[in-house]
Amino acid sequence: MPFFRSSAARRCRRAGISSEKISKSSSGMIKPGQVGNAACLASNRQLVYQHAGFSGSRGIKAVNEETKSVLRPTTGEIVEQVRAMILTARHATLGVIEKDTGHPAVSRVAMAALEDGTPVLLTSALAAHTSALGADARCSLLIGEVGKGDPMAHARMSVFCHAQRMPQEERAAMRALFLAHHPKAINYIDLPDFGYWKLQVDRVSFNAGFGKAYAISGAELIPG
Structure with a gap:
């Protein structure tokens, strides 16, 4: 989305930027990255604030005073949305810390x-992330499906966790749970090197779309 109006072009020229370095779109607006001078970008900072919804008279001071936090208040509806995304997720990106x-x-x-929304993983002892979890229980999950259009416009979350190996006596229950989510896992789920991990949620950083960021504690997501 273009940020700089055509008046920015005149300011850039006054700053000594040649017309060759300014590329206008068909709507008469200059897009980010099309102006080749940092000083020119700084001179048009006010236009960025206007685009973000701040009037020109308030400028930088308004941004500092009115956006002390980028986080929105967490509501019960948001917590339920996060829990539903976790419950319906079939895959995620797992972040671990390499042991060596x-x-x-x-x-x-x-x-x-x-x-209750507690994530469960099934991993092979042959996988590098399994040995990493064994050495350092700290981990995170990136959860969220990407649909049509801009992938950054779709809801996603980082789930910060501590991993715990699930005991042998819980294996049968976890087997049934995992097969309900992943029927094709029947091909490897009973191999001796596979085991289950329960991820205790410490907190969630939830992005529901542009300008919709929330911080949710583990206690809010999974009470008790």
Whole structure:
């Protein structure tokens, strides 16, 4: 979406930017990245604030005073939306900490969830992320489906967790839960190197779309 109106072009020219460095769209507006001078961008900062809904007379001061936090208040409806996304998710991106390097690493994993919204994973002992979880229980999940259009416009969340191996006596219940989510897992679910992890949720960073950010605690998501 273009930010800079055609008046920005005149300001850029006054700042010494040649017309070759200014590319107007058919609507007479200049798009981000089409102006090749940082000073020119700074001179048009006011237009950015106007585009964001702040009047020109308020400018930077208004942004600082009125956007002390980018987070919106969490409501019961938002918590239920987050829980529903977790309960219906079939896969996620798992973030772990590499045991030897301390570097963050990510993998795509199949997932299920308990009734209260606690995520459950089934992983192989041969997978690098399994050994990483065994060495450091801290992990996170990126959950959210991408639909048509801009992928950044769709709801997604980062779920910050601590992983716990599930005991042998819970294996039968977890097997049934996981097969309900992933019927094709029958091909490998009983192999001896596979095991279940329960991810205790510490907090959730939920982005419901542009300008709709929420912070949800584990206690809010999974009471008791």
